[in-house]
Amino acid sequence: MYFLKSLLLAALLMLALPSFAQTTITQTADGYDIAGGTYKASVAKDGCLTSIKINGQEFLSLISISRGTYFFQSGITLCPTVSQPSPDTIQAVGDKSEISYVFAPDKMIWTLKNKTAQDMQFFTIIDASVKVMCDDSGMYQKTAVSLNSQKNSWFKSGSKLSLDNGFSLWGPWEADAQVWQANLAPNETKSITVAMGTTTPDEDKKIKDALLDKVEKTTGVEIYSPKEYQVIQRSSKFIGSARLSGRVIGKCDELDYRITGKALKGIIPAKWKSIQFTKTTGSYNSTIYMPAGGWYKLELRSSRAGKLVDTAVVEHFGIGEVFIGAGQSNSTNYGEAKTSTATKMVSSFSGKDWKLAEDPQLGAHDNSTGGSFWPTFGDALYAKLKVPIGVAVTGHGGTSVTQWNTTGDLFQWLQYRIQALGVGGFRAVMWHQGESDVSMTTNTYYKKMKTLIEDSNRKAGWFFPWFVAQVSYLNPTSTHFDTTRNAQKKLWDDGVALQGPDTDTMGGKNRDGGGAGIHFSLEGLITHGKAWAELVGDYIDKSVH
Numbered sequence: 001m002y003f004l005k006s007l008l009l010a011a012l013l014m015l016a017l018p019s020f021a022q023t024t025i026t027q028t029a030d031g032y033d034i035a036g037g038t039y040k041a042s043v044a045k046d047g048c049l050t051s052i053k054i055n056g057q058e059f060l061s062l063i064s065i066s067r068g069t070y071f072f073q074s075g076i077t078l079c080p081t082v083s084q085p086s087p088d089t090i091q092a093v094g095d096k097s098e099i100s101y102v103f104a105p106d107k108m109i110w111t112l113k114n115k116t117a118q119d120m121q122f123f124t125i126i127d128a129s130v131k132v133m134c135d136d137s138g139m140y141q142k143t144a145v146s147l148n149s150q151k152n153s154w155f156k157s158g159s160k161l162s163l164d165n166g167f168s169l170w171g172p173w174e175a176d177a178q179v180w181q182a183n184l185a186p187n188e189t190k191s192i193t194v195a196m197g198t199t200t201p202d203e204d205k206k207i208k209d210a211l212l213d214k215v216e217k218t219t220g221v222e223i224y225s226p227k228e229y230q231v232i233q234r235s236s237k238f239i240g241s242a243r244l245s246g247r248v249i250g251k252c253d254e255l256d257y258r259i260t261g262k263a264l265k266g267i268i269p270a271k272w273k274s275i276q277f278t279k280t281t282g283s284y285n286s287t288i289y290m291p292a293g294g295w296y297k298l299e300l301r302s303s304r305a306g307k308l309v310d311t312a313v314v315e316h317f318g319i320g321e322v323f324i325g326a327g328q329s330n331s332t333n334y335g336e337a338k339t340s341t342a343t344k345m346v347s348s349f350s351g352k353d354w355k356l357a358e359d360p361q362l363g364a365h366d367n368s369t370g371g372s373f374w375p376t377f378g379d380a381l382y383a384k385l386k387v388p389i390g391v392a393v394t395g396h397g398g399t400s401v402t403q404w405n406t407t408g409d410l411f412q413w414l415q416y417r418i419q420a421l422g423v424g425g426f427r428a429v430m431w432h433q434g435e436s437d438v439s440m441t442t443n444t445y446y447k448k449m450k451t452l453i454e455d456s457n458r459k460a461g462w463f464f465p466w467f468v469a470q471v472s473y474l475n476p477t478s479t480h481f482d483t484t485r486n487a488q489k490k491l492w493d494d495g496v497a498l499q500g501p502d503t504d505t506m507g508g509k510n511r512d513g514g515g516a517g518i519h520f521s522l523e524g525l526i527t528h529g530k531a532w533a534e535l536v537g538d539y540i541d542k543s544v545h
Contacts, residue, residue: 023088023103031082032090037105038159039196047079047092047099049110054159054196061127061177064409071097071112073120074329074366074398096120108194114184119369121181122190124163128176130154132207133169140210144171144178146352152180155199155207162195170350174409183369220249221300221312228314229347229354231390233322233425234292237544238264240319241289244275244298248282252302252309255284263293264386275300294318294388295345318388321381321540322349322426325361325374326404326414327433329397330471330503330519330528333360335371336512337522346378349392351420357391365396365413373520376529377536384537392417392426400436401448406455415459423462427540430500430532434471434488435518438481445487450496467536468492469500473507474518480504498539501531 024035031050034041042051048067052059060068071077071094079092079099090101096116102109114120126133126143134140135149143154149169153162163180171178184190199207223246226232234240248255256272268291277284290296295316302309325331338359341347347354350362357375360368378389394414396403404410418426437445453466470488472481485504491497510524511517520528 022105025084025087025090025103027084032084034090034103036103036196038198039106041103041108043082043090043092043101045080045082047082047094049101052161052194052196054161055157055198057156057159059127059130059154059156059159059161061125061175063125063177064174066123066125066177069110069122069124071099071114071120071122072367073097073116073118077120106195106197108196110192110194111189112182112184112192113189114187117186119186120184121367121369122184123367124180125173126154126161126178126180128172128178130156130161130178132210133178134206135169140206142210142213144173144176146170146350155203158199158204160195160197160199160203163192165190165192174412181367221255221302221310222246222249223298223300223312223314226298226314226317227354228316229356230317230349231294231320231322231347231354231388232318233390233421233427234319234387234544235424236292238292239289240292241287242317242319243285243287245283245285246300246312247284248277248302248310250282250302250309252304253279254303256301256303258299259288259290259296260299261294261296263291265291265293268293268296272301290319292319292387294320318345320387320389321385322390322392322421323536324414324417324421324426324429325391325393325395325432326429327395327431327469327471328399328436329366329368329395330373330435331395331430331432332364332366332393332397333368333370333372334397334519335359335373335522335525336517336519337525338371339373339375339522339525341375341379343379343382345382346375346389346391348374349390349417349421351392351417354390357389361391361393363417364393365410368397370519371522371525373525373529373532376526377532378529380530380533381537384533385540390426392421395432398436399433400440401433401445401452402437404433404452405448406452406459411452411455414456418456418460418464423460426464428464428498428536429456429466430469430536431466431497432469432471432500432503434469434484435474437484438472438474438478440483442483442486442490445484446490449487449491453491453496466497467500467532467539468497469532470502470504473504473511476507476511476515479507499535501528501535503528503531506531 031044040053050068079094081093100111132155134153136151151164167183225245298314340358346357348357348362472484492499512519
C-alpha cells in the first residue's frame, strides 16, 4: 500500500510540474516543425527560426534578406549544423555562432553564442501585420517604433509574443516590418526568454486604444517639429527656417511661442509671439525664419481668456549644417573605440529621431555597434562654423559600390534618409567606400559611382553634392590601389563629386589591432574626423554666403 501511495504521489507531482515534454518536435525535409500548447514554430536547416504562429497568427517576416530570426555580423551569419540533442531541444551550430532552442508549451528559451572576437547582433523580424507593441515601460504603441528597450511584446488578433534581454527596437524596415535587436559582445553567451499566449481583457483595451490613437489628456500642447536635438539645415550663412507644428489639446483661444538661445550673431531676444492654430482640430503648422545658431530653446503656451492652460518645450534644436554619411564600414560604427561629441553641439539622425552624437551612431544599415569618426568631425566643424552640426549615417560594412545601385536595399535606405530630411534639408552626402572594390577596374568603379550620384539626385528631385574620399587601404602591406584611387580622383576632376580626404595615408597607429587592421583606432577616428572637417569646412566657407 505504501508503495502504491508513493507511486500516486510521484505521478501527481509530475503533473504539477511544468514539462517541456508537452511540446512535439518533428523533423522534416526543410528542418524541424515544433508544436506547443498555443503555438507552432519552424527551425530551418540553416539554424534560423523562420516561423512563430500563435493561435494560428504568424508573427515573423521573411521579407528581403530576413530569415525570421538570425545572427548578423557584416552579413547574415548562419548555423547550418542542426540537430535535436534532446526531446525538447534543437541545437544549431556554425563557425561564428550557435543557438540552442528549448521548447515548452507556452515559451521558448533561446541561448545565443557569439564565437568570434567581434561584436555580433541577433535580429528578430516582426511582420508588418503586427500593428501594436508594448515596451518595457508598459507603453502601448502602433508599430513601427524606434527605441531602446530590453523587453517587448507584440499583439495580433488576440495573440501575444514577448521577448526579453534585447537592446533595441527599430523600424519601419522594409515593407513596414519591425526589427528587434539583441547585441552580443565578443565570445558572449546570452539567454532570451520568448513567451507566447493569448491577450487579456486589459491588454485588449490598451491595444484598441493604441490603434485608435486614443488621447486620454483633456488639455496639453504637443510639439511634432522641431524635435529634441534636431539640426535644421540653414539656407544661407546667417539665416534658416524652422517648421513649428503640432497640436493643442482642449479649449484655448490663444497659442504663443518663444525661442531663446545664442545665434551666430548674438543672443536672440526673449519675446513671445502669437502662432495661428485651427480651433476645430487644435493643429498648428507654421514656418518661421530665424538666424543660424543654437542650441535654441522653444517654448509654447496655450491660454484661454487670458489665463494659462498648458505649456510645452523643446530644450535643444538648432539651425546649422546637416550631412548624410554613406559607404562601407569606415563610414559607420566599426572603429576600435566609441567616441562622443565633446562640444555637445553635434547630433545624429536615425531617420525618425535625433540624439547627441554618441557612438554607435544612429541609422547605419548594418546596425554596427563600435566607434565612428562622426563626433570628431562634428566637433571640428562646429569649432570652425559655430553652428550646430547634424549627421545621418546610412552605410553598411563590407559593401561594394555595386550593392548601392538603384535597385538595391542600400540605395533605398539612403533615399529614405534623403526623403526624411527633405528638399534642401542637408548640405551634402559624404561617401567613404572603396576597400571592397580594389580589384574593380578604374573605369567600372567610376561609372558605377557616377551613376549612383546622379541617380540619388534624380530620385530626390533636387541637386545636392557628394564628397568622395580616396579609399583603398586594406592592411599595412596593401596600403593603396590605383584602381579605386584613380576612379575617385577622376570623379573630383570631372566635377561629379567634391574632394574628400585621402584616408589611405592614415596607416600605422591610425588603424586598429595595433596598426594591423583595416578599421580605425581611436587616434585614427580623430584623424579621420578632422580631415573630413577641414575639407568640408573649406567648401562651406567658399560657397555659403
